[in-house]
Amino acid sequence: MAEHRLKPLTPLGHDRPETVSIGPVTLTEVVDQALASLAARQGREEEVAQKAKAAGIPLPAAARAEPGTPYGAFWLSEQSWMVEAPYASHEDIRAILLPLFGDAASITEQTDAWVRFDVSGSDLSAMFERLCNVDLRAAPDNLATRTVIEHMGCYLVRRARDRLSVFGARSSAAALWHALETAAHSAY
Amino acid sequence: MTQSNRIAGGQIDRTRTLSFTFDGVAYRGHPGDTLASALLANGVRLMGRSFKYHRPRGPISAGSEEPNALVELREGARREPNTRATVAELFDGLSADSQNRWPSLSFDAMSIKDRLSSFLTAGFYDTTFRWPASFWEKVYEPIIRKAAGLGAMSRLEDPDQYDKGFLHCDLLIIGAGPAGLAAALSAGRAGAQVILADEDFRMGGRLNAETHEVGGMTGAGWAVQAVSELSHMPNVRLMPRTTIIAAVDHGIYGAVERVSDHLAVPAPGKPRQILWRIYSRRAILAGGATERPIAFENNDRPGIMLAGALRAYANRWGVAVGRRAAIFTNNDDGLRTAADLKAKGVEVRVIDVRKGEEVVDSSGRLGLKSVTIRSGGRLETFPCEALGVSGGWNPNVNVASHHRGRPVWEPAIEAFVPGQGDIPGLAAAGAAAGRFSTRAALETGAAAAEEALSDLGLAVPARDLPQAEDGAYAIEPKWYVAGGKGRAWIDQQNDVTLKDVKLAHQENYTSVEHLKRYTTLGMATDQGKTANVLGLAVMAGLTGKSIPETGTTIYRPPYTPVAMGTLAGRSRGQEFKPKRLTPSHHWASEQGAVFVEVGMWLRAQWLPRPGETTWRESVDREVLQTRRSVGICDVTTLGKIDIQGRDAAAFLDKVYANNFASLAVGKCRYGLMLREDGIVYDDGTTARLGEHEYVMTTTTANAVLVFRNLEYARQCLYPDMDVQLISTTEAWAQFSVAGPNARRLLQKIVDQDISDAALPYMGCKEITVCGGLRARIFRISFSGELAYEIAVPTRYGDALIREMVAQGAEFDAVVYGTEALGVMRVEKGHVAGNELNGQSSALNMGLGKMVSRKKDSIGMVLSQREGMTDPDGYRLVGVKPVNSAEKLTAGSHFLDKGAAPVMANDLGWLTSVVYSPHLGSSIALGYLKKGDERRGARLRSVNLLAKTEVEVEIVSPHFFDPEGERLRG
Amino acid sequence: MIINHPILGPRDAQEFVYLGDAGLIERPDGLAEGAVDAFHDYLYLRDNPAGEHRELWYHEQGDRSWLVVTRNTLTHEITRVELARDVARAKGRSK
Structure with missing residues (x-):
């Protein structure tokens, strides 16, 4: 990691990430995460798939997420994914990914574009049915979908039956956190 | 007061007593009571005054169809007007008040209107108040608003929370009576995802109000057992206190769940109500039927009810509305009511239409005292406190007509039933389908569920239904009692009488839609649930047509009234929309910055210093300090779009009107975007970071729209271009650093050389700052100064502005807000939102030469149309007051000296006005006809709204440093 | 309404x-003869059918795909949903 004299703030504007438990659920602000979008260039789809496989980067199917170490990924749109990796080892994630794909893919740093809140606990659907139209009861455990929560466009990435990540625009982190807290209090 | 009318039985918990007040008088009831049942138990029949004539009224129903007993519930900020006492669940400490009366319910001064009724008949509003127009606004309307209307709002902010939510199911069952329960049992046992919703707080529907046996036990007992079985099924969601208010398209239904209405105050964090959007694959309408009255003279006295309501109060709530009651019926169901009341010890007289008997009048000013009966040609008075009227039952077709489907007349039951397939995926069952016996309800409910299951590909379980009655209905149509001089009420909520319908007929308003609008029949908050079919039948009789020939009006959502707060959900006050905070927000807050909403963003508008008393002082300082030394501004809100791909350059040439293919790597260029109709819609700078990599900036307001349009061009117009797009607006904290000392300040931050040679005007590069943090720098200027925009990963934005302010101290650096930004851009003649008004072309803005005609960019062709290229058209100009002490007003129009201020003489308008501390006067940009030819001209700037008129001089829009020497410095 | 997205399945409208009108895909050539007239017709002359209508919808809160949805304007029945990119290519659009 580069040595420099600037001190980062969390998306909620503090030195340390927030966490809170409400009823059976725990909300956590996750900062140890680097993100980059990866989009295959036209006609290079096969090549991107091979290079991703060689680099250990999963490229999940539509509306799905796939975990991995160090790389996980979730689907954004046709031939485009969000690649996840630990921030500590992949702070400049784009610079790390670029040489792996050359000019076969377009790669864009997305780390600080998003805030990630993890929500874990039993019966998450009771909370999320008050937030968005995703049917968590019927959804698979590796769902990844864009949705709207209180006017905010978000990605919902399910990690397990009882755990999911909500990605929202970093600038509205406080509004999204408030929406999640309010729904949890309402549901439990 | 004692519960004088409470009798044995009922599904109330007599072990607990609830205290409540009505119009300040204390009463007692029990859990399980509604406000209406508890008041009736206490001998209170008078609960309201009618809307128009202020007639004394009591409840006529025991359900949500209630037109009369509208009350205000609770006090203070939680006061809720127009609530139906018949469905308001009683809780301890409930405070309720009657409404639409003054000074009291038993003496209402406005009941004078009842005496004036001959002037207030149907069409009165329509015909009387037509002229003179000013009279309507000044005289009639205020009087009517005071005299009519219903309850009053608290005018205090609602302290409660309202949620919105989303549910998914295979089968939505609307109504938990015998049909709904049978359907839910079938579908639930088959494993389908089921939602069973009922507006009542107790499931069971009419089983709770009747004494029929089901499966060898009481109907109510069977309902409890069925609900218990369903509650143990994880695939079934029971939703009592939930009204399906609307059928939307493609299996989507709207529902309101009253989570906390039965509590004095919601539990902490819990909503009062939830508005649900239910996604269903199939739905069953099992919402039962509503009894309808027979119109006769003075049929609106408190104590006169629908027969089924009398039965419900007796059986479900243990209330005898009167110790002596009459039942006026045209069908066998009315006889069942009479039998149930007799079994409860009530003295009952039956008046059976089918035996040639009828009720012709009633007496009792504030409550029923007697009815007049005509039987075999003889009149007779029967003293009683209660009269139950049954003119038959209307299936609750309401939700089934939300897609404009017309109900169908079913002669066997003299009523409308839902049309087949009116709402795809919805089937009616039970009384809602016109199948009135308990056995028919159970069978049709189960059958509808079975059909849904097989549609959904699920296994249909063997039918297992309990034994139940299958009694006859035997209705003989009877709509109203002929003769009589007084008024016979049809729509009690809107005070529409038999006479009003006759008047509509006389005036030739015979179509149902005209009848409705002329008389207001069915247009009240109950949508005429008890009135419409009766009114229609009367009109059919008058015109000599059949009821189906006469037609029917249809129902609209919502099924029952919905509070505005429920529709708003959590989107109100500070939470009306989410706030987007800039990376420097915390720092700016510490400085006491004044923020302005820009879309959802909060941006610093100016940052006052101690001692500054007006915003102008702060803004002038920010501008002067920037132009004198250096200023810093957070510009993160501008949209940033990452554009990559082999065809990225060609793509930019399509979406921008000016040329981009020639832009070198490491350079930025100003770009102008047109709509396909040739109008300018956005602008910004785009930087080429690599061979196939660009970052585009958009205006803050259009970031989403530009992205959408780029995707449109990429997917719909140029599908084979290799271009990838993603927004990076939020990924980078970006600051503008402007002023003669901008480079000196930034050189203390940036690790690499940024001299003019290393980073010339319109250059850009990837750099590091503060000892190694990756960053980007763009040498672009909106202020006209030597300026840069510097971007770091957003998490470091707060640290960067603190670092720049600290490092800038030696230069007297200032942080400026959007006001100063606006002043400097007007001084430089740059267009922004006020000029990009959706009506202006590049030519209007003085940017006509930017539109390249050598390439086929979006909007190029139509920007060349006649009209768009009119030489006499508007041109962007600068404007100064001739007397520099005079203030300009934005929106003022240009007029020649001596020209009258009328549109024919209009020459254009002032788009943006600021005070330029540099020039020491108010300055403006504006659109002026032939503006280029009018440099130096003196015109008037007239604002008829602000009543200002200023003599102005037309100048170049480039007020400041017109040669652009400073920004290249 | 529910739009049955070709990739994502049923999604709320x-x-x-x-x-x-999906006819917007068929943008004329701006450098051809008579382009002003062609663009005028393209932009302003459209049918407004009571019945089946092919129209463009953008999945902004989804995968950002543009779709061509065939919808009956009288009943809202949706009979076909296609990716606009596929439709554009089928109409011969390329770069």
């Missing part, structure tokens, strides 16, 4: 932005 609330997630989409409506644009209008």
Whole structure:
């Protein structure tokens, strides 16, 4: 990691990430995460798939997420994914990914574009049915979908039956956190 | 007061007593009571005054169809007007008040209107108040608003929370009576995802109000057992206190769940109500039927009810509305009511239409005292406190007509039933389908569920239904009692009488839609649930047509009234929309910055210093300090779009009107975007970071729209271009650093050389700052100064502005807000939102030469149309007051000296006005006809709204440093 | 309404932005003869059928795909949903 004299703030504007438990659920602000979008260039789809496989980067199917170490990924749109990796080892994630794909893919740093809140606990659907139209009861455990929560466009990435990540625009982190807290209090 | 009318039985918990007040008088009831049942138990029949004539009224129903007993519930900020006492669940400490009366319910001064009724008949509003127009606004309307209307709002902010939510199911069952329960049992046992919703707080529907046996036990007992079985099924969601208010398209239904209405105050964090959007694959309408009255003279006295309501109060709530009651019926169901009341010890007289008997009048000013009966040609008075009227039952077709489907007349039951397939995926069952016996309800409910299951590909379980009655209905149509001089009420909520319908007929308003609008029949908050079919039948009789020939009006959502707060959900006050905070927000807050909403963003508008008393002082300082030394501004809100791909350059040439293919790597260029109709819609700078990599900036307001349009061009117009797009607006904290000392300040931050040679005007590069943090720098200027925009990963934005302010101290650096930004851009003649008004072309803005005609960019062709290229058209100009002490007003129009201020003489308008501390006067940009030819001209700037008129001089829009020497410095 | 997205399956129409007639895909050549007239017709002359209508919807709160939805304007019945990119290519659009 580069040595420099600037001190980062969390998306909620503090030195340390927030966490809170409400009823059976725990909300956590996750900062140890680097993100980059990866989009295959036209006609290079096969090549991107091979290079991703060689680099250990999963490229999940539509509306799905796939975990991995160090790389996980979730689907954004046709031939485009969000690649996840630990921030500590992949702070400049784009610079790390670029040489792996050359000019076969377009790669864009997305780390600080998003805030990630993890929500874990039993019966998450009771909370999320008050937030968005995703049917968590019927959804698979590796769902990844864009949705709207209180006017905010978000990605919902399910990690397990009882755990999911909500990605929202970093600038509205406080509004999204408030929406999640309010729904949890309402549901439990 | 004692519960004088409470009798044995009922599904109330007599072990607990609830205290409540009505119009300040204390009463007692029990859990399980509604406000209406508890008041009736206490001998209170008078609960309201009618809307128009202020007639004394009591409840006529025991359900949500209630037109009369509208009350205000609770006090203070939680006061809720127009609530139906018949469905308001009683809780301890409930405070309720009657409404639409003054000074009291038993003496209402406005009941004078009842005496004036001959002037207030149907069409009165329509015909009387037509002229003179000013009279309507000044005289009639205020009087009517005071005299009519219903309850009053608290005018205090609602302290409660309202949620919105989303549910998914295979089968939505609307109504938990015998049909709904049978359907839910079938579908639930088959494993389908089921939602069973009922507006009542107790499931069971009419089983709770009747004494029929089901499966060898009481109907109510069977309902409890069925609900218990369903509650143990994880695939079934029971939703009592939930009204399906609307059928939307493609299996989507709207529902309101009253989570906390039965509590004095919601539990902490819990909503009062939830508005649900239910996604269903199939739905069953099992919402039962509503009894309808027979119109006769003075049929609106408190104590006169629908027969089924009398039965419900007796059986479900243990209330005898009167110790002596009459039942006026045209069908066998009315006889069942009479039998149930007799079994409860009530003295009952039956008046059976089918035996040639009828009720012709009633007496009792504030409550029923007697009815007049005509039987075999003889009149007779029967003293009683209660009269139950049954003119038959209307299936609750309401939700089934939300897609404009017309109900169908079913002669066997003299009523409308839902049309087949009116709402795809919805089937009616039970009384809602016109199948009135308990056995028919159970069978049709189960059958509808079975059909849904097989549609959904699920296994249909063997039918297992309990034994139940299958009694006859035997209705003989009877709509109203002929003769009589007084008024016979049809729509009690809107005070529409038999006479009003006759008047509509006389005036030739015979179509149902005209009848409705002329008389207001069915247009009240109950949508005429008890009135419409009766009114229609009367009109059919008058015109000599059949009821189906006469037609029917249809129902609209919502099924029952919905509070505005429920529709708003959590989107109100500070939470009306989410706030987007800039990376420097915390720092700016510490400085006491004044923020302005820009879309959802909060941006610093100016940052006052101690001692500054007006915003102008702060803004002038920010501008002067920037132009004198250096200023810093957070510009993160501008949209940033990452554009990559082999065809990225060609793509930019399509979406921008000016040329981009020639832009070198490491350079930025100003770009102008047109709509396909040739109008300018956005602008910004785009930087080429690599061979196939660009970052585009958009205006803050259009970031989403530009992205959408780029995707449109990429997917719909140029599908084979290799271009990838993603927004990076939020990924980078970006600051503008402007002023003669901008480079000196930034050189203390940036690790690499940024001299003019290393980073010339319109250059850009990837750099590091503060000892190694990756960053980007763009040498672009909106202020006209030597300026840069510097971007770091957003998490470091707060640290960067603190670092720049600290490092800038030696230069007297200032942080400026959007006001100063606006002043400097007007001084430089740059267009922004006020000029990009959706009506202006590049030519209007003085940017006509930017539109390249050598390439086929979006909007190029139509920007060349006649009209768009009119030489006499508007041109962007600068404007100064001739007397520099005079203030300009934005929106003022240009007029020649001596020209009258009328549109024919209009020459254009002032788009943006600021005070330029540099020039020491108010300055403006504006659109002026032939503006280029009018440099130096003196015109008037007239604002008829602000009543200002200023003599102005037309100048170049480039007020400041017109040669652009400073920004290249 | 529910739009059956070709990739994502049934999605609420609330997630989409409506644009209008799918004929907008067939943009004329701006450098050809008579382009002003062609663009005038393209932009302003459109049918407004009571019945089946092919129209463009954008899945803004989804995967950002533009779709061509065939919808009956009288009943809202949706009979076909295609990716606009596929439709554009089928119409011979390329770069």
